[in-house]
Amino acid sequence: MQLVLSEDQELLAKTASDWVREHSPVSRVRQLRDANDPTGFSRPLWKQMAELGWVGIVFPESYGGAGMGFADLAVVLEALGRTLAPEPFLSTVLLGGRAILLGGSEAQQQAWLPGICEGDKVLAFAQQEAKSRHDPFRVALTAKPDGKAYRLDGEKIQVLDAQVAEALIVVARSSGGERDEAGLTLFLVPRDAAGLTITPQTRIDHRNAALVKLDGVRVAADAVIGANGEGAALLQQVLDGATVGLCAEMLGAMSQVFDDTVSYLKTRLQFGVPIGSFQALKHRAAKVFMEIELARSAVMAAARAADATDADFEKLVTMAKARCSDAFVLAANEAVQMFGGVGMTDEYDVGFYLKRARVAEMTFGDAAWHRERFARLGGY
Amino acid sequence: MTELESFREDVRKWLGANAPKSLVGTPGGDLEGNWGGRKAKYPNPDMKRWLELCAERGFTAPEWPREYGGGGLSREETKVLRQEMARAKVPAPLIGFGLTMIGPTLLMFGNEEQKKEHLPKICRGEIRWCQGYSEPGAGSDLAGLQTRAVLDGDHYILNGQKIWTSYADLCDWQFCLVRTDPNAKKQEGISFILFDMETPGVSVKPIKLISGSSPFCETFLTDVRVPARNVVSKVNNGWTVAKALLAHERTMIADAFGSAAGGGKSKGLAGMARDSLDFEDGALADASLRHRIAQTEMDTRAFLLTTQRARDAAKAGHAPGSESSMFKVYGTELNQRRLELMLSIAGPQALGWEGAGFEERDLGLTRDWLRSRANTIEGGTSEVQLNIIAKRVLGLPD
Numbered sequence: 001m002q003l004v005l006s007e008d009q010e011l012l013a014k015t016a017s018d019w020v021r022e023h024s025p026v027s028r029v030r031q032l033r034d035a036n037d038p039t040g041f042s043r044p045l046w047k048q049m050a051e052l053g054w055v056g057i058v059f060p061e062s063y064g065g066a067g068m069g070f071a072d073l074a075v076v077l078e079a080l081g082r083t084l085a086p087e088p089f090l091s092t093v094l095l096g097g098r099a100i101l102l103g104g105s106e107a108q109q110q111a112w113l114p115g116i117c118e119g120d121k122v123l124a125f126a127q128q129e130a131k132s133r134h135d136p137f138r139v140a141l142t143a144k145p146d147g148k149a150y151r152l153d154g155e156k157i158q159v160l161d162a163q164v165a166e167a168l169i170v171v172a173r174s175s176g177g178e179r180d181e182a183g184l185t186l187f188l189v190p191r192d193a194a195g196l197t198i199t200p201q202t203r204i205d206h207r208n209a210a211l212v213k214l215d216g217v218r219v220a221a222d223a224v225i226g227a228n229g230e231g232a233a234l235l236q237q238v239l240d241g242a243t244v245g246l247c248a249e250m251l252g253a254m255s256q257v258f259d260d261t262v263s264y265l266k267t268r269l270q271f272g273v274p275i276g277s278f279q280a281l282k283h284r285a286a287k288v289f290m291e292i293e294l295a296r297s298a299v300m301a302a303a304r305a306a307d308a309t310d311a312d313f314e315k316l317v318t319m320a321k322a323r324c325s326d327a328f329v330l331a332a333n334e335a336v337q338m339f340g341g342v343g344m345t346d347e348y349d350v351g352f353y354l355k356r357a358r359v360a361e362m363t364f365g366d367a368a369w370h371r372e373r374f375a376r377l378g379g380y
Numbered sequence: 381m382t383e384l385e386s387f388r389e390d391v392r393k394w395l396g397a398n399a400p401k402s403l404v405g406t407p408g409g410d411l412e413g414n415w416g417g418r419k420a421k422y423p424n425p426d427m428k429r430w431l432e433l434c435a436e437r438g439f440t441a442p443e444w445p446r447e448y449g450g451g452g453l454s455r456e457e458t459k460v461l462r463q464e465m466a467r468a469k470v471p472a473p474l475i476g477f478g479l480t481m482i483g484p485t486l487l488m489f490g491n492e493e494q495k496k497e498h499l500p501k502i503c504r505g506e507i508r509w510c511q512g513y514s515e516p517g518a519g520s521d522l523a524g525l526q527t528r529a530v531l532d533g534d535h536y537i538l539n540g541q542k543i544w545t546s547y548a549d550l551c552d553w554q555f556c557l558v559r560t561d562p563n564a565k566k567q568e569g570i571s572f573i574l575f576d577m578e579t580p581g582v583s584v585k586p587i588k589l590i591s592g593s594s595p596f597c598e599t600f601l602t603d604v605r606v607p608a609r610n611v612v613s614k615v616n617n618g619w620t621v622a623k624a625l626l627a628h629e630r631t632m633i634a635d636a637f638g639s640a641a642g643g644g645k646s647k648g649l650a651g652m653a654r655d656s657l658d659f660e661d662g663a664l665a666d667a668s669l670r671h672r673i674a675q676t677e678m679d680t681r682a683f684l685l686t687t688q689r690a691r692d693a694a695k696a697g698h699a700p701g702s703e704s705s706m707f708k709v710y711g712t713e714l715n716q717r718r719l720e721l722m723l724s725i726a727g728p729q730a731l732g733w734e735g736a737g738f739e740e741r742d743l744g745l746t747r748d749w750l751r752s753r754a755n756t757i758e759g760g761t762s763e764v765q766l767n768i769i770a771k772r773v774l775g776l777p778d
Binding site: 274295379 | 689
């Protein structure tokens with residue numbers, strides 16, 4: 001494993017960062033929020049990202065993708081993360097699309113992947129429940145056989161992009177108890193299914209999320225993704241891949257909020273000098289710098305392990321998420337502290353990073369949860 | 381077969397024929413091993429033979445030019461050599477500040493005469509070097525050093541006191557910072573000079589540490605006559621030389637702690653916990669310790685990945701990245717945290733100083749922990765390192 005960008009990746013990083021500078025400043029996120037935009041992101045920009053080949057990076061060329069890897073995708077997501085771009089990479093590419101790629105039938109793949117790669121189709125992945133906290137296998141939503149079909153009942157929370165998705169992949173329990181790993185099944189549910197209610201939720205980062213209620217929703221047997229009752233392994237694989245992507249986005253965001261902080265330290269004057277000349281602030285900044293450097297190494301290693309199907313992948317991805325959760329929260333908290341009073345105002349962008357840090361921290365397991373998982377993987 | 385592979389073949393064959401069997405399994409990490417020098421003792425004569433055999437091939441300083449006793453090997457070949465020595469489980473033939481600090485500094489700043497005089501002796505393990513930097517009044521403010529060097533004909537007369545001179549009592553030569561111009565700005569009046577520890581007027585006194593060991597000494601200099609030709613680089617340009625050498629020192633310290641944390645002599649925190657603590661359902665019963673272990677293991681892994689990233693970037697031809705400036709501060713603090721955690725895992729058994737009721741392993745851990753408290757002070761305190769990061773990497777103003 002080489003922890004260095006290839007020449008192609010360097011080029012991709014530059015293209016992405018130039019594009020972000022031109023098309024996706026943080027002010028865009030602010031405008032979407034203030035306008036209460038019902039789409040929550042920009043469909044034209046999503047289409048552009050697809051045309052640039054970014055949306056299809058990890059999908060095979062036969063479905064219109066680029067047949068590249070997570071190490072490449074991470075470069076793009078880091079650039080987009082710098083300005084908190086809200087386009088549906090997580091929901092549509094890393095969760096929904098990857099679930100269909102890894103577990104779907106040929107027919108499901110044909111029906112969805114080309115449309116995703118073209119930037120036309122949005123998918124949601126309904127996984128989290130009110131009681132599950134960070135445990136992906138804690139699922140109460142039931143799937144009961146109903147003739148040749150299934151009947152789904154239950155509720156999911158904070159489902160990313162559910163309000164704009166054409167279909168939802170729902171993680172349901174077809175057998176076993178609420179905390180069992182066995183007995184999980186993934187279903188593809190169209191958004192117009194009878195008994196499906198989607199209620200948008202407003203979270204602190206104002207990205208799309210929704211409550212999803214399934215009240216006797218009937219789906220046919222061909223809606224199952226993968227094997228009935230054996231969804232846990234698929235779910236874990238999808239979540240681990242998505243976590244790598246999320247970590248890359250977090251890495252970009254923490255790097256940007258830190259860069260902004262350092263710039264502020266150089267320009268803000270108090271007592272007649274730049275506040276960055278005070279040792280107390282220098283040391284705080286240097287410590288944040290170190291945490292970001294370590295997070296970067298962890299993210300690069302996890303992305304490369306994902307591509308190489310490295311035996312250590314699970315440990316590396318869980319380490320990356322623990323580090324990124326802690327480092328992003330630290331960088332954002334320290335940013336507010338070092339910006340001082342203006343860091344608390346809505347007028348400055350710092351608050352957007354602080355809020356996104358908390359949301360990202362709690363997505364796919366917080367640092368404490370991943371420490372526990374790391375210990376379990378290490379046999380202690 | 382590529383050139384590198386055939387080099388590996390050659391090395392493997394040579395090791396098979398020459399590596400002494402009695403040395404297999406001997407520890408030879410960066411902080412222990414054969415330091416060489418006039419006063420070196422060889423309880424196992426094979427160690428001395430091993431040094432001589434390696435020196436003959438240039439394997440003690442593989443990357444140095446052959447004309448100075450090095451091996452003239454590329455970085456890649458050196459890596460292969462290290463891998464093969466590790467594979468054969470033989471210790472490094474020689475370690476010490478000659479190889480890691482003064483040698484690289486002489487290659488960069490020394491004149492031809494100095495290189496020819498000192499480098500081959502370092503490669504052959506004949507001369508062991510110590511570092512005369514800190515003084516009682518010049519610690520973090522190193523440039524405030526007061527040891528005077530006054531020109532008298534073709535000699536300098538040195539007077540003053542050095543402190544924290546590692547292993548000065550076992551060393552043969554010292555590289556030393558002295559004030560040659562008391563009227564210049566403090567960084568601009570310093571010279572970098574070399575002298576034999578047997579010169580009249582040099583005396584050494586070991587300092588006993590809280591760990592019970594005495595790796596450091598005080599060096600007293602009273603009218604010590606040192607040839608003026610022993611000044612490295614120009615007179616009053618010593619601060620530039622000193623800083624370059626400190627960079628080598630920081631790399632060495634970070635590497636040492638990185639390799640110790642990455643396995644080395646410890647079998648890992650989890651292994652230690654498994655030996656001495658209760659498990660329930662396959663997990664460590666003490667959840668708080670479990671989380672501390674997981675956190676520390678992750679920190680260690682991420683740190684090692686970051687040192688790897690720096691090496692990979694260097695190999696790919698990138699300029700040294702900003703990440704390397706943090707290795708000293710993060711590596712040493714990590715080492716301290718690991719040892720603190722080991723104390724917690726060992727519990728009251730970690731409280732032994734010596735004697736009945738304590739195992740060698742526990743006693744060793746406790747001494748290591750005490751010694752480790754110096755890690756964040758020696759070679760530049762953590763606070764000084766953070767200042768360096770803030771200034772050089774982040775560009776924050778003075």
